[in-house]
Amino acid sequence: MSQPTGVIHDIGYQRYTGPRLGRRPIVGALYVHGLRAAFGLGRSAKAKVFPWLIVGVVAVVAAVLTALRARTGQALVGYAEFTEMLSMLIIFFCAVVAPELVSRDLHNGVLPLYFARPLRRQDYALARLAALVSATFLLLAGPMTVMFVGAAFSVDRLGAVWDELGDYLVGLGYAAVHAVVFGVLALLVASLLRRRAVAAGAIVGSFLLTTPVVGVLMVLPYERATQLAGLASPVTLVGGLGDWAFEPGGEAEIGGYGPLYALTTLGFVVAGVLLLLARYRKVASK
Amino acid sequence: MxxxxxxxxxxxxxxxxxxxxxxxxxxxxxxxxxxxxxxxxxxxxxxxxxxxxxxxxxxxxxxxxxxxxxxxxxxxxxxxxxxxxxxxxxxxxxxxxxxxxxxxxxxxxxxxxxxxxxxxxxxxxxxxxxxxxxxxxxxxxxxxxxxxxxxxxxxxxxxxxxxxxxxxxxxxxxxxxxxxxxxxxxxxxxxxxxxxxxxxxxxxxxxxxxxxxxxxxxLSDMTAATEVLSVEVSEGTDELAARLAAANLPVRRDGRLLLVPLADETTYDLILTAVAELDLPLHRLDQRRHRVAELFATGPVASGEPPAALAGAGATEGGIR
The missing domain is CATH 3.40.50.300 (P-loop containing nucleotide triphosphate hydrolases)
Incomplete structure (x- = not known):
């Protein structure tokens, strides 16, 4: 008989004595996980289709604008208008990603597993919200960066690059405001619904629900009503804020109500976050 | 701890x-x-x-x-x-x-x-x-x-x-x-x-x-003193019970089974001798751990309420096995 050349050891169970990370790194890991999931990374091919379709459309729009600018030397669309032009696509993106982040966990019953771990309920909600807002911001910031680089190479003097950089940074700020406002509303709606398709529809609906109100107020023959009409819908609310803060000379439509738009936006976001936290306090005590 | x-x-x-x-x-x-x-x-x-x-x-x-x-x-x-x-x-x-x-x-x-x-x-x-x-x-x-x-x-x-x-x-x-x-x-x-x-x-x-x-x-406290032998004979259960009682074994009836507390090895011998002398067809003789459900039913109950639900649950499960 030949000697056995290898031995299989049953090493049995081994206790873990290595480092255990605290709450903050855990929340960080959950945030990164959510950001990846937003673009379908680490998920099935099916989960990648919608996010990347939207990314593709936004990228094409940015590429065309960049090419036209290089040709003509004229900026057809500024950074701020770029974001406003794409607001419908941002809504679609949120409607796809927010249910993927929270409705899915509700539907699968995974939440008790999260809450039985060191992170807290509000950590979960805020990590998910941060992931959605970051993903939406990246959706806009990526193409805007392409546009900026394209523009920076097509201008002829150094001073113009600095001007362009200023516009670009303001544009990024405006994109961030969009991402926060749209993300809060979308995640709040998605956190109430278990089914992803239903949640996606409800998110789009929640953005569009009050647009007729805006339309009606707009055609009223009172100047004040027209100027305040934008407050009635999240899309026009952010648009109004943008007219005041991010687009010099764009105040014509809202008159002197710019600060009111800013305050309303702030209140909207704060209320949304508080409602979201309240929602997860309730879901956990079930 | x-x-x-x-x-x-x-x-x-x-x-x-x-x-x-x-x-x-x-x-x-x-x-x-x-x-x-x-x-x-x-x-x-x-x-x-x-x-x-x-x-x-x-x-x-x-x-x-x-x-x-x-x-x-x-x-x-x-x-x-x-x-x-x-x-x-x-x-x-x-x-x-x-x-x-x-x-x-x-x-x-x-x-x-x-x-x-x-x-x-x-x-x-x-x-x-x-x-x-x-x-x-x-x-x-x-x-x-x-x-x-x-x-x-x-x-x-x-x-x-x-x-x-x-x-x-x-x-x-x-x-x-x-x-x-x-x-x-x-x-x-x-x-x-x-x-x-x-x-x-x-x-x-x-x-x-x-x-x-x-x-x-x-559980060790509960079951230590409760090793029990269960004896099943096809006929003459009463005669056997009487014989075992006569041999100073505290025998208990449980349906068709006789339950005898296991004192030491001689308990086996006593039971086997009794069965052989009466010439009864022995069906089963095995040692069983006391069902915890029975302990809950007979033991001192902390709250003073009869734990009917538990005994019931245990008995049902025992029946399925």
């Missing part, structure tokens, strides 16, 4: 339902069975232990910490397997358990290694890259156990781990839990409404009913 100690623990929900009432119990390391009918307060007890619910009154300490204050630290050292479905169908078991390990605070590479290990220990090593949606109920229960085990907790809380499993699956799950408790050195609290099922693997039992403690005891 006491794993879980409660002092007059009471939990009343907002709608006036009392889930736990004045519960004082100490749970020592080992495999502890928490038994009670549905709605007895088991899940509420687990949620309080995890720090997810705060008690209405009374104290609780888990691993020496107060869950209402140090919930995070407790949850880092405790593994929880819920009763209901909690698995995403579109992920592989390896991905899911790795993610859950990271959520417990393990660094990235360690999480992946320990997820593989945990899945190996529950017997899912080969299948771990398949999507969970395609798993059988038994495999899903194992994934649930693996995610509770992955971060090497000091205490495992298992809520009805044999739910939905067939008899073979139940046995496999119970054996696995027994291994975790003995070989792995992790204390386990198993919740079940089937006393007869978990008594086999437990070192201690805590019985609650309507949120009150019925009885808590180490």
């Amino acid at each position: 006491t794993l879980i100690a409660t002092q007059s623990l009471t939990k009343t929900y907002g709608n006036g339902v009392t889930a736990l009432a004045d519960l004082t119990v100490g749970i020592e390391p080992g495999i502890v069975g928490l038994v009670g009918a549905n709605g007895a307060g088991k899940s509420t007890f687990i949620k309080i232990v995890l720090g997810l619910l705060s008690p209405t009154s009374g104290q609780v300490r888990v691993l020496g910490l107060d869950p209402t204050v140090d919930g995070n630290q407790i949850r880092a050292r405790v593994g929880y397997m819920p009763e209901h479905d909690c698995l995403p169908p579109d992920l592989s078991a390896a991905e899911f358990v790795t993610h859950m390990a990271r959520m417990s605070g393990l660094p990235k590479t360690t999480a992946r290694e320990r997820a593989s290990e945990a899945l190996r220990h529950v017997g899912l090593y080969e299948e771990r890259y398949r999507q969970i949606g395609g798993y059988s109920t038994g495999m899903k229960q194992r994934v649930k156990l693996a995610q509770a085990l992955v971060h090497d907790p000091d205490l495992l809380l298992l809520d009805e781990p044999t739910n939905g499993l067939d008899p073979a699956g139940r046995d496999a799950m119970l054996n696995l839990i027994e291994r975790i408790g003995t070989e792995f050195g992790i204390s386990v609290l198993v919740c079940s409404h089937l006393l007869g099922e978990i008594e086999r693997i437990c070192t201690a039992l805590v019985a609650i009913d309507g949120g009150r403690l019925l009885r808590a005891a180490q």
Whole structure:
């Protein structure tokens, strides 16, 4: 008989004595996980289709604008208008990603597993919200960066690059405001619904629900009503804020109500976050 | 060290339902069975232990910490397997358990290694890259156990781990839990409404009913003096009983069985001699451990209420076996 050349050891169970990370790194890991999931990374091919379709459309729009600018030397669309032009696509993106982040966990019953771990309920909600807002911001910031680089190479003097950089940074700020406002509303709606398709529809609906109100107020023959009409819908609310803060000379439509738009936006976001936290306090005590 | 100690623990929900009432119990390391009918307060007890619910009154300490204050630290050292479905169908078991390990605070590479290990220990090593949606109920229960085990907790809380499993699956799950408790050195609290099922693997039992403690005891205390021989003859049961009683054996009738406490080896001889002398057809002579359910029924009851529900549950399960 030949000697056995290898031995299989049953090493049995081994206790873990290595480092255990605290709450903050855990929340960080959950945030990164959510950001990846937003673009379908680490998920099935099916989960990648919608996010990347939207990314593709936004990228094409940015590429065309960049090419036209290089040709003509004229900026057809500024950074701020770029974001406003794409607001419908941002809504679609949120409607796809927010249910993927929270409705899915509700539907699968995974939440008790999260809450039985060191992170807290509000950590979960805020990590998910941060992931959605970051993903939406990246959706806009990526193409805007392409546009900026394209523009920076097509201008002829150094001073113009600095001007362009200023516009670009303001544009990024405006994109961030969009991402926060749209993300809060979308995640709040998605956190109430278990089914992803239903949640996606409800998110789009929640953005569009009050647009007729805006339309009606707009055609009223009172100047004040027209100027305040934008407050009635999240899309026009952010648009109004943008007219005041991010687009010099764009105040014509809202008159002197710019600060009111800013305050309303702030209140909207704060209320949304508080409602979201309240929602997860309730879901956990079930 | 006491794993879980409660002092007059009471939990009343907002709608006036009392889930736990004045519960004082100490749970020592080992495999502890928490038994009670549905709605007895088991899940509420687990949620309080995890720090997810705060008690209405009374104290609780888990691993020496107060869950209402140090919930995070407790949850880092405790593994929880819920009763209901909690698995995403579109992920592989390896991905899911790795993610859950990271959520417990393990660094990235360690999480992946320990997820593989945990899945190996529950017997899912080969299948771990398949999507969970395609798993059988038994495999899903194992994934649930693996995610509770992955971060090497000091205490495992298992809520009805044999739910939905067939008899073979139940046995496999119970054996696995027994291994975790003995070989792995992790204390386990198993919740079940089937006393007869978990008594086999437990070192201690805590019985609650309507949120009150019925009885808590180490199983070794309960069963040490209760080794019993059961004798079954096809006919002449009464004659045999009389003969054994005459031989100074405290014999008891239980249906067609005669139960004789096992004093020492000579008890066997006495019974066999009696059967042979009466020339009766002996059907069965075996040693059986006293059913814990019977102990709950006959032993001193802490709260003074008859634990009818428990004895019933144990007897039913015994009948099925």
